[in-house]
Amino acid sequence: MTGWAGALLQREMRLAVRVGGGALIGVLFFLAVVTVVPFGMGPDLNLLARIGPAILWIGALLSTLLGLDRLFQADREDGSLDLVLMAGQPLELVVLVKCLAHWVATGFPLVAAAPVLAIFLNLDPVAIGAVTLTLLVGTPALTLIGAIGAALTVTLRRGGLLMAVLVVPLAIPVLIFGVSAADAAVSEPVPFLTPFLILCALTLIAAVVGPLAGAAALRFASD
Amino acid sequence: MAIIDLANPTRFLSLVRVLLPWLTALCVASFAAGLYMSFFTAPEDYQQGDTVRIMYIHVPAAWLAMMCYSIMTLSSLGTLVWKHPLADVSAKAAAPLGAAFTFMSLVTGSLWGKPMWGTYWVWDARLTSVLVLFIMYLGLMALWRTMEDPIKAGKAAAILTLVGALNLPIIKFSVDWWNTLHQPASVMRMDGPTIHPDILWPLLVMAIAFTLLFVVLHLMAMRNEILRRRVRALRMRAAAARPAIARATVQAAE
Numbered sequence: 001m002t003g004w005a006g007a008l009l010q011r012e013m014r015l016a017v018r019v020g021g022g023a024l025i026g027v028l029f030f031l032a033v034v035t036v037v038p039f040g041m042g043p044d045l046n047l048l049a050r051i052g053p054a055i056l057w058i059g060a061l062l063s064t065l066l067g068l069d070r071l072f073q074a075d076r077e078d079g080s081l082d083l084v085l086m087a088g089q090p091l092e093l094v095v096l097v098k099c100l101a102h103w104v105a106t107g108f109p110l111v112a113a114a115p116v117l118a119i120f121l122n123l124d125p126v127a128i129g130a131v132t133l134t135l136l137v138g139t140p141a142l143t144l145i146g147a148i149g150a151a152l153t154v155t156l157r158r159g160g161l162l163m164a165v166l167v168v169p170l171a172i173p174v175l176i177f178g179v180s181a182a183d184a185a186v187s188e189p190v191p192f193l194t195p196f197l198i199l200c201a202l203t204l205i206a207a208v209v210g211p212l213a214g215a216a217a218l219r220f221a222s223d
Numbered sequence: 224m225a226i227i228d229l230a231n232p233t234r235f236l237s238l239v240r241v242l243l244p245w246l247t248a249l250c251v252a253s254f255a256a257g258l259y260m261s262f263f264t265a266p267e268d269y270q271q272g273d274t275v276r277i278m279y280i281h282v283p284a285a286w287l288a289m290m291c292y293s294i295m296t297l298s299s300l301g302t303l304v305w306k307h308p309l310a311d312v313s314a315k316a317a318a319p320l321g322a323a324f325t326f327m328s329l330v331t332g333s334l335w336g337k338p339m340w341g342t343y344w345v346w347d348a349r350l351t352s353v354l355v356l357f358i359m360y361l362g363l364m365a366l367w368r369t370m371e372d373p374i375k376a377g378k379a380a381a382i383l384t385l386v387g388a389l390n391l392p393i394i395k396f397s398v399d400w401w402n403t404l405h406q407p408a409s410v411m412r413m414d415g416p417t418i419h420p421d422i423l424w425p426l427l428v429m430a431i432a433f434t435l436l437f438v439v440l441h442l443m444a445m446r447n448e449i450l451r452r453r454v455r456a457l458r459m460r461a462a463a464a465r466p467a468i469a470r471a472t473v474q475a476a477e
Contacts, residue, residue: 148386152379156369166362166383169355169390213386216303220378 004089005097012101015074026063026106027113033059034117045122052121053131053182057175059117060110060135061142065167067106068146069153069160071098072218076154085222091215099140099147099210107139130185130192134199138178141203144210145170151217174202230308232449239442246442250435257432260425277335279425283433285328288356289394291321291437295363296388299381309445311377312452314384315367316444320437322360329353352394359387373452 037055038048048055075081084094114135118128149167153159181195261279295317301310332350333343344350363380370376 148383152366152383153369155375159369162362162365162369165358165365169359169362170386172355173393209386209389213382217379217382220375220382 004087005093008084008094008097009101012098013105016101016105024109026067027109029066030059030063030110030113031117033062034120038120049122049124049127052118052123053127053134054179055121056114056118056131056135057138057179057182060114060139061168061171061175063110064107064139064142064146065164067102068143068150068167069163071102071147071150072154073150073159081154081218082222085218091218092211095147095151095211095214095218096207099143099214102147103140103143107143111135111139124186127182127186131182134178134181134196137196137203138174138199141174141199141206142171144203144206145174147210147214148217151214151221154218155221174199174206177202232309235309236446236449239446243439243442246435246439250432250439253428253432253435257425257428260428264421265425266421274335274338275422277331278422279429281328281331281335282426283430284324284331285353286430287433287437288321288325288328288353289391290434291317291324292356292360292384292388292391294441295321295384296391299384302377302381303385309449311373311381312445312448313441314380315373315377316441316448318360318364318367318380320440320444322357322364324433324437325353325357325360329357349394352390355390356394359390363387373455 034055041047041051072081075084085091111132114132115128118131123131146163146167148170149163152166153163156162177195177199180190181192181199184190184195185192257279261276265276265279267273267275295314298310298314298317301307302314329350332353336345337343363383366380366383367376370379
């Protein structure tokens, strides 16, 4: 990794960890979502075990959406986004590095929290492993797709809600294949690998489309 | 006339003024023919009875829902690649039309689904992907409304449109990839349509009528959008001139 990218990564990580515990609020929200579901559905453990992977995935999606509006907005408010734009580095890579840092700071804690929360939902060990693995592979896609929405709404004053509306339709395929891979690990007919590989492919597509579209949106937002 | 000549909004407006009456007349005529055929000449289905006639609204609306998005995708390319000044006007004008056609196909589909499948809604691949398309139309419209500068909003919406275009092939092929409740494609197939000509002809006439309706409404909406932008430009110019006038009167009074 070249010098500037490493420096940018380091800066993003420091900001994420030091500023107001922002990174871990996502996990707290994740916990809140998972806690709310049994109250809404009733504490039937068999039912919870069956829909557990879906609950964890929806919780992860919502937590990711919650944190995304800070991805570029904070930098725009203090002016550092303009400096990054003027630095002359390829903007696509900048977006990719920022997404990477954002995922390590907010997405990875969600993945790490998933096995613990899965115990609340009465998932068996195989299902816990499967849902954690799918989240590990799938949450980067959510961050990368979300970067598009975050970049599009960066100039808007109350862009967070609009961003969620714009991002959710694009994130639906990731959700579908994430949940179906986690389900396939427990209940037979479809093998686990088929939806899992599609999920991997979606993440790779998002790694191409997300930075490209995000960088284009940032360029247009700045002038 | 090349497409680049249409970049001039004034020339575009005069072309619209010439074309619109003819297109409107053609649209009304084809609707009259299409509705007559679908109500009176088309036979009842041996299983579905009269409810099959919903198809003549439902199928063209669904086609148009996707065609609208395709046109928006092409317009977005025009905005981002060629910076054609009318491209984002076209994309913006198409979005509400696309949303309306999508809504119409969802509603007629569920009205047709109740007697045929026994339910208004199932989470089948085709239905779900069309619902996602509807949400995307609404999201695009919202994005357009929240940004004040039309040029900037056009570019942002163009990026989102292009990203969302990845959904189009999923909708088109969803019935072939996932074998769920919705029937597979029966008109646009490689080996020719599989439905009887008595039903196919009214359907095609209705499709032409719907397409003409879209073209007429789209041209009208584009005209409105151009005029709206002119009003906006005039207002901004007036607002920019007013402080100078005020200052001049103050100085004259002194």
